[in-house]
Amino acid sequence: MSISRIAEIAGVSIATVSKILNGxxxxxxxxxxxxxxxxxxxxxYIPNAIAKSLKKNYTKTLGLIIPDVMNLFFSELAxxxxxxxxxxxxxxxxxxxxxxxxxxxxxxxxxxxxxxxGVIISAVxxxxxxxxxxxxxxxxxxxRDIKTHKxxxxxxxxxxxxxxxxxxHLIKKGCTNIGxxxxxxxxxxxxxxxxxxxxxxxxxxxxxxxxLVYLKDYSVETGYIGVSKLIEKNKLDGICCxxxxxxxxxxxxxxxxxxxxxxDVKIIGIDDILISSYLDPxxxxxxxxxxxxxxxxxxxxxxMIQKRGTDLLKVLDHxxxxxxxx
Amino acid sequence: MSISRIAEIAGVSIATVSKILNGxxxxxxxxxxxxxxxxxxxxxYIPNAIAKSLKKNYTKTLGLIIPDVMNLFFSELAxxxxxxxxxxxxxxxxxxxxxxxxxxxxxxxxxxxxxxxGVIISAVxxxxxxxxxxxxxxxxxxxRDIKTHKxxxxxxxxxxxxxxxxxxHLIKKGCTNIGxxxxxxxxxxxxxxxxxxxxxxxxxxxxxxxxLVYLKDYSVETGYIGVSKLIEKNKLDGICCxxxxxxxxxxxxxxxxxxxxxxDVKIIGIDDILISSYLDPxxxxxxxxxxxxxxxxxxxxxxMIQKRGTDLLKVLDHxxxxxxxx
DNA sequence: TGTAATTAGGTAAACGTTTACCTAAAGATT
DNA sequence: AATCTTTAGGTAAACGTTTACCTAATTACA
Numbered sequence: 042m043s044i045s046r047i048a049e050i051a052g053v054s055i056a057t058v059s060k061i062l063n064g065x066x067x068x069x070x071x072x073x074x075x076x077x078x079x080x081x082x083x084x085x086y087i088p089n090a091i092a093k094s095l096k097k098n099y100t101k102t103l104g105l106i107i108p109d110v111m112n113l114f115f116s117e118l119a120x121x122x123x124x125x126x127x128x129x130x131x132x133x134x135x136x137x138x139x140x141x142x143x144x145x146x147x148x149x150x151x152x153x154x155x156x157x158x159g160v161i162i163s164a165v166x167x168x169x170x171x172x173x174x175x176x177x178x179x180x181x182x183x184x185r186d187i188k189t190h191k192x193x194x195x196x197x198x199x200x201x202x203x204x205x206x207x208x209x210h211l212i213k214k215g216c217t218n219i220g221x222x223x224x225x226x227x228x229x230x231x232x233x234x235x236x237x238x239x240x241x242x243x244x245x246x247x248x249x250x251x252x253l254v255y256l257k258d259y260s261v262e263t264g265y266i267g268v269s270k271l272i273e274k275n276k277l278d279g280i281c282c283x284x285x286x287x288x289x290x291x292x293x294x295x296x297x298x299x300x301x302x303x304x305d306v307k308i309i310g311i312d313d314i315l316i317s318s319y320l321d322p323x324x325x326x327x328x329x330x331x332x333x334x335x336x337x338x339x340x341x342x343x344x345m346i347q348k349r350g351t352d353l354l355k356v357l358d359h360x361x362x363x364x365x366x367x
Numbered sequence: 368m369s370i371s372r373i374a375e376i377a378g379v380s381i382a383t384v385s386k387i388l389n390g391x392x393x394x395x396x397x398x399x400x401x402x403x404x405x406x407x408x409x410x411x412y413i414p415n416a417i418a419k420s421l422k423k424n425y426t427k428t429l430g431l432i433i434p435d436v437m438n439l440f441f442s443e444l445a446x447x448x449x450x451x452x453x454x455x456x457x458x459x460x461x462x463x464x465x466x467x468x469x470x471x472x473x474x475x476x477x478x479x480x481x482x483x484x485g486v487i488i489s490a491v492x493x494x495x496x497x498x499x500x501x502x503x504x505x506x507x508x509x510x511r512d513i514k515t516h517k518x519x520x521x522x523x524x525x526x527x528x529x530x531x532x533x534x535x536h537l538i539k540k541g542c543t544n545i546g547x548x549x550x551x552x553x554x555x556x557x558x559x560x561x562x563x564x565x566x567x568x569x570x571x572x573x574x575x576x577x578x579l580v581y582l583k584d585y586s587v588e589t590g591y592i593g594v595s596k597l598i599e600k601n602k603l604d605g606i607c608c609x610x611x612x613x614x615x616x617x618x619x620x621x622x623x624x625x626x627x628x629x630x631d632v633k634i635i636g637i638d639d640i641l642i643s644s645y646l647d648p649x650x651x652x653x654x655x656x657x658x659x660x661x662x663x664x665x666x667x668x669x670x671m672i673q674k675r676g677t678d679l680l681k682v683l684d685h686x687x688x689x690x691x692x693x
Numbered sequence: 694t695g696t697a698a699t700t701a702g703g704t705a706a707a708c709g710t711t712t713a714c715c716t717a718a719a720g721a722t723t
Numbered sequence: 724a725a726t727c728t729t730t731a732g733g734t735a736a737a738c739g740t741t742t743a744c745c746t747a748a749t750t751a752c753a
């Protein structure tokens with residue numbers, strides 16, 4: 042069923058049908074308008090967006106590239122992105138990279154070939170500029186940044202301030218020996234988080250001690266292993282975790298060693314993913330506006346697509362959420 | 368940059384470039400092949416999949432309609448779907464319905480207009496056949512079923528057997544007064560789960576007592592409220608929860624009332640979502656092969672797209688995972 | 694040496710839209 | 724009565740591919 046089939050049945054020209062369907066019908070009599078619309082309805086005609094895209098050179102589709110939707114952080118991000126995209130009438134193609142640069146590159150290629158109008162990327166850790174080199178579509182980097190001179194949009198949080206605030210909170214709660222478990226991947230985000238930890242220590246005249254730091258990746262396992270390694274040599278009374286997943290692993294390990302949280306060791310995470318409040322103890326964390334970041338990413342991307350000259354960087358606010366783990 | 372631009376630069380015809388790019392190059396000399404490929408490379412040409420789709424009448428794109436990616440169950444499902452789709456060279460358009468029939472209908476329309484090759488739906492609770500009526504693309508119903516006579520694919524689990532097994536486990540653990548907290552939405556899934564609970568009771572000559580049942584929806588809140596309502600009038604020693612989210616809420620409510628899990632009340636969930644093992648206590652649950660269901664849904668859908676005559680129904684196995692809550 | 698087969702590539706229609714521009718008839722204006 | 728406007732709609736090119744079919748030159752063969 043195509044527009045030409047409809048035109049044929051109605052006994053009008055293709056152009057007429059197209060105009061009616063697109064509301065460009067100032068010069069169409071109400072009679073033919075009704076007739077055509079009726080036929081469209083009866084035949085269950087659904088316009089071919091592919092053909093339209095070919096002609097109009099846009100697809101009303103966006104691409105979202107993230108490491109893994111199964112990760113609560115990214116599923117919330119994805120939800121924000123999809124909601125906003127939908128609000129603007131865009132569809133969303135979802136891509137999971139598993140932190141694999143090759144997959145990231147491949148997906149970017151596919152998305153471009155499918156002519157999406159824009160792409161939102163939460164970059165693979167370690168991803169570098171090369172990936173973006175010959176990409177023609179507008180891009181917004183979401184949370185996980187990439188250093189580049191290309192005019193890309195950026196939605197982020199002040200990561201350094203997040204860990205800084207987290208550690209300050211621990212100190213305020215009386216901790217004097219604070220560990221740090223986080224990711225060691227070479228990207229802005231991880232670097233900034235480590236920096237915040239160190240800054241807060243310095244601010245309080247505490248010594249930065251490498252022995253109190255365990256860096257691997259943003260996973261539950263890292264938290265679990267991190268605690269095991271750190272706790273056997275040091276007497277920590279507080280741990281700042283690079284994200285909530287790490288905190289979950291850390292708490293699990295502490296419990297198994299019969300170390301009480303928060304009495305013996307206080308734990309703080311970063312993100313405030315959906316389950317953090319259901320943990321035992323409920324996790325104190327630096328809440329990131331995850332959903333909002335996704336939402337804002339689309340807003341920015343659409344500004345870029347429509348070439349409105351907006352600010353290409355938006356930093357959203359984080360906030361301490363105190364629960365029972367500190 | 369188009370195929371015709373490449374052809375022009377190379378001094379060959381459009382057809383030649385197309386053939387080379389598609390490997391139909393038996394009749395192309397190695398010299399021109401190289402020349403064309405070089406130009407393609409240098410110009411950073413990316414084929415226009417839109418134009419290709421228009422001609423070939425497929426898009427290599429699938430649609431996924433689920434209630435909410437932020438729900439751990441669906442994010443795992445989505446991941447399975449995306450992985451499998453990717454394996455077959457398909458992209459995935461993600462749609463969240465929020466259990467809203469209108470949104471579901473709208474998305475189905477959009478997906479058809481974008482000419483996806485197939486759609487996978489975890490239907491809105493209460494969704495009915497009307498939705499599928501004039502849908503021309505192959506459809507696979509994933510987990511959340513819809514009663515219909517259309518020849519749709521189905522991937523599911525034996526829901527009745529899930530709750531049956533769950534309750535049997537509770538009984539084996541010594542429970543004699545078993546509550547049931549689940550969803551009351553009118554769809555196969557919820558009905559089957561309730562039926563399994565009742566059957567297990569009957570099997571053990573226990574009376575089915577409506578007072579021990581609280582039905583609302585598959586959310587944490589339902590578990591929390593359900594426990595509050597049930598526990599004040601009855602002396603339960605076991606609760607079968609319709610899914611893990613409900614179990615999370617139930618455990619939280621019990622803790623607040625200083626009722627010990629599992630000593631005072633044993634809790635079992637269904638699903639085994641990613642966090643269930645990190646709860647306190649770690650949740651005993653009926654593990655569903657969530658990721659695999661997503662994966663299988665795509666396999667089935669692609670069989671349907673390619674008109675291989677496969678079995679349209681696939682029931683996957685569940686499994687009891689005993690942890691500390693029972 | 695004449696013909697058949699092979700090699701290397703070209704032509705043009707088709708996919709389903711949109712849209713700039715055209716046209717014919719009717720009504721309005723002088 | 725002749726011209727201008729407006730109304731209602733039509734024509735055909737274009738978007739970027741794919742592909743059935745064509746062609747010209749070369750090679751193989753009897």
